[in-house]
Amino acid sequence: MTMHIGQSQRRENARRHLSGRGHFVSDLTLPRMLHAVFVRSPMAKGRLVEIDTSEAEQSPGVVRILTAAELNARCKPWVGTLAHFAGMQSPPMNILAEEEVLWTGQPVAMIIAKSRAEAEDAADLVMVDIEDSEPVTDGAAALQDGAPLANSAARNNLCYEALLETPAVNEAFADAAHVVEASFTFGRHTAVTLEPRAVIADFDPSSGALTVHHGTQTPYQFQDVYARHFGLPEGKVRVIAPDVGGSFGMKLHVYNEEMGAVAASMILERPVRYVADRLESFLSDIHARDHIVKGRMALDAEGKILAMDVDDLAPVGAVSAYPRTSAAEGNQVIRLMGAPYNMPDYRGRLQVAFQNKVQTSQYRAVGHPIACAVTEALVERAAEVTGLDPFEIRARNLIADDAYPHVSATGYQFEKLSHQASLAKLREMMDPDALRADQARLREQGIYRGFGIASFVEITNPGAAFYGVGGARISAQDGAVVRMTPSGDIHCAISVTEQGQGTETIIAQVVADQLGVSPERVSVTTGDTATTPSGGATWACRGAGIGGETALRAGRKLRERILTLAGALLQADPATLRLEDGAVVDVATGEARITLEEIGRVATYRPDTLPDGVDHSLTVAHHFAPSGYPFDFTNGIQGSLVEVDVETGIVRILKHWVVEDCGRIINPLLVDEQIRGGVVQGLGPAFFEECQYDTDGQLTNGSLADYLVPMACEMPDIEIAHIETPTEDTILGAKGVGEAGTAAAGAAAMNAVNDALRPFGARLTQTPMTPLRILDALDAARKQRTDP
Amino acid sequence: MKVMLSTTVNGEQVQEAVLPRTSLADFLREDLGLTGTHLGCEMGACGACLVLMDGVPVHACLVLAVQAEGSTIETIEGLNETGAAADLQARFHDRNALQCGFCTNGMLMSAQALLEANPAPTRDEIRDALSGNYCRCTGYEAIVDAIDTTARDRAARTEAAK
Numbered sequence: 017m018t019m020h021i022g023q024s025q026r027r028e029n030a031r032r033h034l035s036g037r038g039h040f041v042s043d044l045t046l047p048r049m050l051h052a053v054f055v056r057s058p059m060a061k062g063r064l065v066e067i068d069t070s071e072a073e074q075s076p077g078v079v080r081i082l083t084a085a086e087l088n089a090r091c092k093p094w095v096g097t098l099a100h101f102a103g104m105q106s107p108p109m110n111i112l113a114e115e116e117v118l119w120t121g122q123p124v125a126m127i128i129a130k131s132r133a134e135a136e137d138a139a140d141l142v143m144v145d146i147e148d149s150e151p152v153t154d155g156a157a158a159l160q161d162g163a164p165l166a167n168s169a170a171r172n173n174l175c176y177e178a179l180l181e182t183p184a185v186n187e188a189f190a191d192a193a194h195v196v197e198a199s200f201t202f203g204r205h206t207a208v209t210l211e212p213r214a215v216i217a218d219f220d221p222s223s224g225a226l227t228v229h230h231g232t233q234t235p236y237q238f239q240d241v242y243a244r245h246f247g248l249p250e251g252k253v254r255v256i257a258p259d260v261g262g263s264f265g266m267k268l269h270v271y272n273e274e275m276g277a278v279a280a281s282m283i284l285e286r287p288v289r290y291v292a293d294r295l296e297s298f299l300s301d302i303h304a305r306d307h308i309v310k311g312r313m314a315l316d317a318e319g320k321i322l323a324m325d326v327d328d329l330a331p332v333g334a335v336s337a338y339p340r341t342s343a344a345e346g347n348q349v350i351r352l353m354g355a356p357y358n359m360p361d362y363r364g365r366l367q368v369a370f371q372n373k374v375q376t377s378q379y380r381a382v383g384h385p386i387a388c389a390v391t392e393a394l395v396e397r398a399a400e401v402t403g404l405d406p407f408e409i410r411a412r413n414l415i416a417d418d419a420y421p422h423v424s425a426t427g428y429q430f431e432k433l434s435h436q437a438s439l440a441k442l443r444e445m446m447d448p449d450a451l452r453a454d455q456a457r458l459r460e461q462g463i464y465r466g467f468g469i470a471s472f473v474e475i476t477n478p479g480a481a482f483y484g485v486g487g488a489r490i491s492a493q494d495g496a497v498v499r500m501t502p503s504g505d506i507h508c509a510i511s512v513t514e515q516g517q518g519t520e521t522i523i524a525q526v527v528a529d530q531l532g533v534s535p536e537r538v539s540v541t542t543g544d545t546a547t548t549p550s551g552g553a554t555w556a557c558r559g560a561g562i563g564g565e566t567a568l569r570a571g572r573k574l575r576e577r578i579l580t581l582a583g584a585l586l587q588a589d590p591a592t593l594r595l596e597d598g599a600v601v602d603v604a605t606g607e608a609r610i611t612l613e614e615i616g617r618v619a620t621y622r623p624d625t626l627p628d629g630v631d632h633s634l635t636v637a638h639h640f641a642p643s644g645y646p647f648d649f650t651n652g653i654q655g656s657l658v659e660v661d662v663e664t665g666i667v668r669i670l671k672h673w674v675v676e677d678c679g680r681i682i683n684p685l686l687v688d689e690q691i692r693g694g695v696v697q698g699l700g701p702a703f704f705e706e707c708q709y710d711t712d713g714q715l716t717n718g719s720l721a722d723y724l725v726p727m728a729c730e731m732p733d734i735e736i737a738h739i740e741t742p743t744e745d746t747i748l749g750a751k752g753v754g755e756a757g758t759a760a761a762g763a764a765a766m767n768a769v770n771d772a773l774r775p776f777g778a779r780l781t782q783t784p785m786t787p788l789r790i791l792d793a794l795d796a797a798r799k800q801r802t803d804p
Numbered sequence: 805m806k807v808m809l810s811t812t813v814n815g816e817q818v819q820e821a822v823l824p825r826t827s828l829a830d831f832l833r834e835d836l837g838l839t840g841t842h843l844g845c846e847m848g849a850c851g852a853c854l855v856l857m858d859g860v861p862v863h864a865c866l867v868l869a870v871q872a873e874g875s876t877i878e879t880i881e882g883l884n885e886t887g888a889a890a891d892l893q894a895r896f897h898d899r900n901a902l903q904c905g906f907c908t909n910g911m912l913m914s915a916q917a918l919l920e921a922n923p924a925p926t927r928d929e930i931r932d933a934l935s936g937n938y939c940r941c942t943g944y945e946a947i948v949d950a951i952d953t954t955a956r957d958r959a960a961r962t963e964a965a966k
């Protein structure tokens with residue numbers, strides 16, 4: 017029997033996109049649909065004095081202009097805190113600013129018109145009078161005594177603070193043979209999904225039902241949010257997320273504009289569409305990262321890591337995002353530090369600050385790239401001071417593959433990882449001796465190449481410990497309904513969602529194997545709260561590990577049902593039967609006894625021919641939430657080879673390598689492309705991507721011409737290898753892979769650039785590593801050499 | 805004030821009244837329902853909106869609908885129906901050269917135009933030709949592979965036909 021789990025299989029749903037037949041929310045038109053545009057604050061901070069809409073109301077095509085008094089009254093405010101983040105504060109938010117504006121681009125009024133163009137024309141005619149005040153833009157300054165408040169409704173500018181500490185961390189530093197240290201600055205960047213955020217809210221007053229077509233990863237979360245904040249019964253709210261043009265964590269947060277579209281649809285009783293344009297995306301999508309980290313690492317004389325001590329300052333905007341908060345990233349940064357290594361002692365301090373910019377929050381590989389870059393840059397320095405090569409220092413410090421279970425100094429429990437095997441594999445792929453020889457030869461010609469490596473640990477398959485314990489209504493479980501049609505075909509409706517990762521394909525593979533059919537016979541439905549069971553959906557790498565396990569268990573339940581039915585029909589003990597190639601087969605002889613079609617036919621049309629009491633229903637449901645370890649950690653290592661032009665500061669990324677262990681691989685083709693996409697999302701912020709603000713809090717590069725994203729010609733070929741260490745917490749054994757590429761790409765790249773610059777004594781500790789910053793680092797090093 | 809526009813879209817004669825400010829992309833998507841042409845930036849930077857105008861790829865977000873007067877437009881839907889890019893589509897599918905699929909229209913248009921102009925591009929030339937096509941999901945390599953393979957297959961077919 018062919019197993020489909022583990023096979024490369026193409027995505028059936030890709031055909032639609034290839035023929036121009038995708039179903040994106042931005043493609044959808046509903047009868048009587050209206051278009052929404054927002055008037056936004058041009059200032060980062062100020063008091064709203066007056067909004068004059070009289071002229072705009074006369075503008076052609078305008079149906080209604082909504083201001084805070086009318087719109088916010090419809091919506092219960094939201095608060096972006098979690099109970100398990102002790103002491104965290106964030107003032108309540110609502111759709112439109114009321115009294116105070118908090119960031120450039122915050123919506124202050126909503127125009128509803130017959131076309132988007134007409135709404136935009138009218139938006140230009142709204143007069144907004146704001147008495148501006150000094151914005152708080154710098155994170156460190158925000159936390160100084162006497163700093164002005166970024167948000168007058170907050171107690172101070174400290175959103176959240178945390179400290180993790182082992183008892184002996186001070187002694188470890190005191191006893192160390194070597195201490196290396198550095199300060200790092202990680203720029204603010206953003207998701208830049210190619211399809212901007214899109215929503216069409218459609219409230220039907222005759223039934224009291226709200227249908228929201230929403231380009232989101234998490235339809236069930238929004239079903240709950242819309243129901244609670246707009247006072248509707250949950251059963252009257254339907255969220256449909258069809259094709260979504262990229263999400264990466266950005267499309268699971270609550271945004272003012274989506275809430276506005278729902279409120280407006282309820283007020284106007286017509287469908288209201290809001291699709292962000294690119295400028296609005298830059299102003300209103302969550303941004304990510306933005307960390308200033310001071311780090312130290314203590315080592316013994318043999319180069320063994322004794323301890324780390326890090327301080328992370330994360331400014332997050334004027335309010336914490338809802339419902340996952342803007343503090344989760346920093347929390348993960350301090351918990352993932354040193355994760356791949358045997359490190360007995362640790363101190364990590366986190367300060368999350370308010371400032372007058374749009375919120376930062378969870379984006380692909382939450383916290384991972386920061387923790388990884390800091391840890392790996394310090395390991396690299398440790399290699400220098402101890403005279404070890406990058407592979408050797410890691411070999412001495414990475415947790416041994418037979419040392420599990422292992423608990424990190426920050427409290428994470430690792431079931432089983434494969435760091436040493438991954439390191440060995442990477443060494444084979446990269447051939448560092450050859451790279452070193454090339455490097456030396458090319459240096460003589462004035463060509464500066466360097467390579468760097470970075471180990472990582474990735475958090476996947478989160479259960480309730482992630483958000484649920486903090487009081488957030490974010491499902492820890494997923495659900496699947498698997499049924500057989502009268503013709504013997506299989507259908508699976510599942511709560512994990514598809515944004516192009518291949519969710520539907522892998523679910524079909526998993527279900528197919530349980531029922532002995534080919535995946536082509538399994539159709540999968542996702543992304544509609546009315547037709548699929550509730551669940552957490554796709555975020556933080558839950559799709560394969562949790563969604564896959566849910567589908568597997570549901571499939572097995574249906575298998576049992578079918579075998580019982582077959583037993584009754586064939587007068588055989590079900591234990592002597594199994595499913596294979598679309599039929600029920602005798603285990604002993606391998607002979608096919610009855611086809612699935614036949615069972616479907618009898619159960620559906622002639623249940624009267626079955627013995628009394630035999631359950632002839634061909635639909636089963638199963639829900640699954642992870643238990644055992646609170647998270648499944650995956651691991652891997654990446655390498656990067658770069659060439660730095662020391663005249664221009666321009667870096668060419670020549671090659672990138674990844675070794676990844678995501679447990680059981682369901683579909684190698686899809687896994688590899690997930691990793692490659694992730695690597696590029698890690699290299700983007702390492703070299704190009706940064707949301708630049710001036711001191712007035714104005715975003716100065718909010719367009720795709722000014723904000724640089726990685727393009728094909730700048731990206732390298734990426735070589736990938738796998739190690740498989742399945743989790744024993746599930747039958748399937750799969751862990752996640754979505755964050756892996758992003759987690760360590762930037763860290764490896766920074767080590768590579770610094771390796772290339774070593775002859776000059778120049779070093780970068782800030783991302784993106786732009787040509788200017790590289791030239792500045794070279795300059796600073798030159799000055800230090802000439803005037804000591 | 806709307807003006808009359810007559811043009812040929814995917815082989816069909818089209819006569820519509822349009823506002824002079826309507827972009828070709830909005831015209832195709834909203835007036836003709838050809839939503840395979842996507843909008844990612846509306847400023848000529850991302851390539852999601854590429855269509856062929858008289859055989860040349862143009863950014864439909866930067867061209868006004870009225871500029872298409874008398875011209876021949878081909879969108880992804882048309883390309884799909886004629887089968888002119890069927891091999892390219894198949895290689896994209898084999899190689900999983902798309903994830904969310906939002907950039908795919910533009911990628912196919914660029915690839916098709918590249919292979920017309922340069923039937924045997926190197927990988928660097930392919931990467932270069934995609935310099936106006938943004939993809940957030942794939943990491944590009946699979947797209948390059950798919951185009952590379954298509955070019956080789958086409959060359960082999962031409963060779964065999966000789």
Ligand code: FES
Binds near residue numbers: 854
């Ligand atoms: S939408 Fe036309 S190039 Fe981006």
Ligand code: FES
Binds near residue numbers: 938942
């Ligand atoms: S596949 Fe999503 S942008 Fe290219």
